[in-house]
Amino acid sequence: MxxxxxxxxxxxxxxxxxxxxxxxxxxxxxxxxxxxxxxxxxxxxxxxxxxxxxxxxxxxxxxxxxxxxxxxxxxxxxxxxxxxxxxxxxxxxxxxxxxxxxxxxxxxxxxxxxxxxxxxxxFWTRFFPAIKQALELVQAGTIGEVKHLAADFGFITDFKPESRLFAPALAGGSLLDIGVYPLFISQLFLGVPATVRAVATPAPTGVDQNCAMALAYASGATASLFSTIAATSNNNCVLYGATGQLHLMGRFHAPSGLEIHRPGQEIEVIPYPKTGLGYHYEAAHVQECLAQGLAESPLLPLAFSLDLMRTLDAVRAEIGLRYPGE
Known part of the structure; x- marks a missing residue:
């Protein structure tokens, strides 16, 4: 081997x-x-x-x-x-x-x-077993057509102007560090948004401290997303479908399982026991791609990453955040 x-x-x-x-x-x-x-x-x-x-x-x-x-x-x-x-x-x-x-x-x-x-x-989140299962369940119509997705990611950190989270020269702010996770999960399940709206609260250095995003899709679905480095959030993600809900258990960006909520039925829990920290999934996938002589991943293609960057740019345009040299 x-x-x-x-x-x-x-x-x-x-x-x-x-x-x-x-x-x-x-x-x-x-x-x-x-x-x-x-x-x-x-x-x-x-x-x-x-x-x-x-x-x-x-x-x-x-x-x-x-x-x-x-x-x-x-x-x-x-x-x-x-x-x-x-x-x-x-x-x-x-x-x-x-x-x-x-x-x-x-x-x-x-x-x-x-x-x-x-x-x-x-984007390690893409390679967690629970994410693979969630995509299969949604595609199979387990909760019906997805109408809305809600996701948040927040933690408290001390204000240090020179740190990577607050320094404009290091592309700081909550959006690029953790807001990218709610945007990623929304794109994974709903695709590229047709409409992007956002508001933010700036830190003293000018980068975003809080960022709230509202997205709309051609399918008729919507998403409400939030990131902050000024408060601790639940780091949840819920997909609201026409016939039920799908919850990513634990911190949604490193999910420990799934919950399926259907009206009038008991909650169905699908656990995925944790091994390691979760970075090994993406590393193993890269090795599989290299062994096959691939130039990019079929699960996380470069076009997906480019679309995600375009949405990040659109959010920054909405909140008026520009980095040095742009």
């Missing part, structure tokens, strides 16, 4: 989570890590058993035998770091939000296609 050598570019908190879950993926090995600090890279490599540690992102291209690179830097850096790897011939799994705007995302896709290299957005 082939072993896939993974590299991680950017060694923040989510990189540690991904590295821990990579140990759960058959035929996966953490091969190399890259940071702007050699000491940080060496410490990370020692903690997770990586053979190679480099002190610049450019140096990663000189490490031999890399099969895939997981990019875990701030949103504002995804574009540059993905282009670096793609132009160097390295397949890329790039954290969400895919880029800062759709123009950057289109350049990333173009680079992948021109170089014949695999590229996928690291």
């Amino acid at each position: 082939r072993t896939f050598n993974w590299a991680i570019l950017g060694l923040g908190n989510i990189a540690h989570k991904f590295a821990a879950d990579l140990a759960l993926v058959p035929q996966a090995r953490l091969h190399a890590v890259a940071s702007r600090s050699l000491a940080k890279a060496q410490d990370f490599a020692a903690a997770h058993g990586a053979a190679h540690a480099v002190g610049s992102y450019e140096e990663l291209l000189s490490v031999p035998d890399i099969d895939a690179v997981y990019i875990a830097t701030p949103h504002s850096e995804h574009h540059a770091h993905a282009l670096l790897c793609l132009r160097g011939g390295l397949p890329v799994l790039c954290e969400k939000a895919f880029a800062q705007n759709v123009r950057q995302a289109e350049e990333m896709v173009q680079a992948a296609q021109q170089n014949g290299v695999f590229l996928m957005e690291a």
Whole structure:
């Protein structure tokens, strides 16, 4: 069996989570890590058993035998770091939000296609077993035609102007960090919205602290979505169908199961026991794609990520949020 050598570019908190879950993926090995600090890279490599540690992102291209690179830097850096790897011939799994705007995302896709290299957005939610089951249930008409979807994601964080959540230069704000999850789940089940409306409350740095979105679709369905870094929300998602409701159990972006609610009937619960943190699902899928010689994922195609970025851009236009250089 082939072993896939993974590299991680950017060694923040989510990189540690991904590295821990990579140990759960058959035929996966953490091969190399890259940071702007050699000491940080060496410490990370020692903690997770990586053979190679480099002190610049450019140096990663000189490490031999890399099969895939997981990019875990701030949103504002995804574009540059993905282009670096793609132009160097390295397949890329790039954290969400895919880029800062759709123009950057289109350049990333173009680079992948021109170089014949695999590229996928690291939207781990897509690969949870409960999500696969939910899509099958909706497509089978279990709750009838979906009329409305409601989803929220919020947590409290201290205001630090220089942090990635609040700094405009790092494409901060609730929208690109966590608002992207409600938008993702709405697009997965309802498609691309025909109408996008949004309002937001700005943080002192100008990025969005709260963002409320209302979407309408050609099918007649609607969605109400919310993100905040100023309060703790339930992180719920409910699909309201003509004949019932489908609830994603637990935190909807990492669901632990499903509940089916039908009028006059007992609630049907479909649990999915948790293994690891959940990042191993997307890593295993990337390996399947690479083993088949695919240039993109059939479950999360590049066109989907581009559509999602267009909606994110539309929401930012509604709330008047522009990042430096745009």
